Amino acid sequence: MPAAKQATAKAPTPRERARAQTIADIVRLGREHLALHGAAALSLRAVARDLGVVSSAVYRYVQSRDELLTLLLIDAYNELGDAVDAAVDALPEDDFAGRFHALGRAVRAWALREPACYALLFGSPVPGYQAPGERTTVPGTRVVLRLVRNFDAAHRAGALAAPPGPAVVVPPALAADLAAIRSELGLEVPDELVARGVLVWTSLFGAVSFEVFGQYGADTFEAREELFAHQLGVLAGTVGLA
Amino acid sequence: MPAAKQATAKAPTPRERARAQTIADIVRLGREHLALHGAAALSLRAVARDLGVVSSAVYRYVQSRDELLTLLLIDAYNELGDAVDAAVDALPEDDFAGRFHALGRAVRAWALREPACYALLFGSPVPGYQAPGERTTVPGTRVVLRLVRNFDAAHRAGALAAPPGPAVVVPPALAADLAAIRSELGLEVPDELVARGVLVWTSLFGAVSFEVFGQYGADTFEAREELFAHQLGVLAGTVGLA
DNA sequence: GTAAAGTCAAGAGCAGTGCTCTCTTTTGTT
DNA sequence: AACAAAAGAGAGCACTGCTCTTGACTTTAC
Numbered sequence A, B: 001m002p003a004a005k006q007a008t009a010k011a012p013t014p015r016e017r018a019r020a021q022t023i024a025d026i027v028r029l030g031r032e033h034l035a036l037h038g039a040a041a042l043s044l045r046a047v048a049r050d051l052g053v054v055s056s057a058v059y060r061y062v063q064s065r066d067e068l069l070t071l072l073l074i075d076a077y078n079e080l081g082d083a084v085d086a087a088v089d090a091l092p093e094d095d096f097a098g099r100f101h102a103l104g105r106a107v108r109a110w111a112l113r114e115p116a117c118y119a120l121l122f123g124s125p126v127p128g129y130q131a132p133g134e135r136t137t138v139p140g141t142r143v144v145l146r147l148v149r150n151f152d153a154a155h156r157a158g159a160l161a162a163p164p165g166p167a168v169v170v171p172p173a174l175a176a177d178l179a180a181i182r183s184e185l186g187l188e189v190p191d192e193l194v195a196r197g198v199l200v201w202t203s204l205f206g207a208v209s210f211e212v213f214g215q216y217g218a219d220t221f222e223a224r225e226e227l228f229a230h231q232l233g234v235l236a237g238t239v240g241l242a
Numbered sequence C: 001g002t003a004a005a006g007t008c009a010a011g012a013g014c015a016g017t018g019c020t021c022t023c024t025t026t027t028g029t030t
Numbered sequence D: 001a002a003c004a005a006a007a008g009a010g011a012g013c014a015c016t017g018c019t020c021t022t023g024a025c026t027t028t029a030c
Helices: A014-037 A044-051 A055-060 A065-089 A096-113 A115-122 A133-140 A142-156 A172-185 A191-212 A224-238 B014-037 B044-051 B065-089 B096-113 B115-122 B133-140 B142-156 B172-185 B191-212 B224-238
Strands: none
Touching (some): A014 A044, A014 A115, A044 A055, A044 A065, A065 A096, A065 A115, A065 A133, A065 A142, A096 A142, A096 A191, A115 A191, A133 A142, A142 A172, A142 A191, A172 B224, A191 A224, A224 B224, B014 B044, B014 B065, B044 B065, B065 B096, B065 B115, B065 B133, B065 B142, B096 B142, B096 B191, B115 B191, B142 B191, B172 B191, B191 B224
16 A cells, blocks of 8 residues: 555645646636626636646636535535634623623624625526535535524523514424424524524525625615614524623 | 607607517527526627627617617516516505515516526626616616605605614614605605615515525525515514514 | 545636627518 | 718727647656
8 A cells, every 4th residue: 555645634735736726716817807807707717827737627627616615614604604603702701691792793794704605695596507405515514503592591591581472373384494493413402492592594685785886776774883782682582692 | 850750759650669569689689598597698699699690780770789688688677577566556556564475476486486586686687897876776676666666655654653663773874865865756665664665675585595696505495485484474573663 | 655536726618607799681661 | 862860790909718639747656
């Protein structure tokens, strides 16, 4: 077993290092083009031009345009995940409401900073492109996992008030789905609150999407920061996070 | 002033009728392509092929690809608006909660029926395309207008319970925006409820977008209808719609 | 050392796109 | 029937993703 033959994991050969660097450059340039012209207009030829190389050469590193999209997708998911993790970890573990607000603000701030990346993750699916689940689910679930774990921790700590407003019944078919989620993630939160947690999740991204995608008119809302803070406050209330 | 010369408004000449018919055909074929391949892949050449005409000929009817997108945008907004209107009008005027649920279900049903159109309206903006506000704002605000008018009517009728949960303060900057909205639309609903109404609006479309855009995993939720109904129920509760 | 194997960039080429231009044909009006 | 406006055809430009072949270079093996 010659060591040099399968050094892929331990000692990267100069060739492998150069290759990895080139791929990193391609992803970096791809992100620039994504930010400037959007996902649908992402062009391998343009990236190749910026890389100072002929178009066919990039196919040595990236199988196809879709493969580049996948790389950018994973990159973006992880950047968002890192931003959320940093914001949440900056607060004490038992500050559940604070952590919820921090998570929401982190998502919004990142989305406004990188609207094209946000659109790639949470906007309309790119036509003809199907994200490979085995590579994207793990980074793609970081935020929601963080959100739900915070809820569960709050519930375990007895820090969750009873959900306000009229009780909304959870039908059996939905309860089955929620039970599967609860068991897979090891949650103690009751059905009613898991369902409300899902609503909070979708509502959070709904609010951010409306802002990033320009669904609010051009000048309907000047105080968008305050509007979002208010929305977070109401959402926190609906799950009993004081 | 020869009458035949400016008959544009009164008596359409055969030529104008043929022209209007061709434009309608182009929009129809455009919608088919939109549904099949998505907005970014909408191709004037393909539409021309289906129309049985050479590509340059369609430019006699549609200025550019973006113009066709605008036509499709208005078409879709009006179709959604019609669907919502029909669903809401089917219930008595004073059934405010029922009308809210009907509106939500109508939006979701249309979105699931026409995912590509929904993506065009509420998904990531098409890169390089800017919707002409003077042509799209009126049809684009039909749903939210319907939503907010129903809220206001419920409030006027005294059918709105006090918002549940902890009171969330509305900061002055946000209150200014809300005041402008209130005066423009002639609303009587107080600030706190207008703000919550905005949250309900964004949350409704957030939930629909997550489902249409496949943000729920492939098999996380089987009972999506029930999930959405539950979400509508909780949202209705947050604005005091029993 | 030298030869084989592996890697990479370049360029041509295919099929597609949006869009413009010119030329010819159709068609409604007078 | 004559005319002008409208519509279609076709060529052409610059661009896209992607494939294939060719030639050069680097690493590995004997």
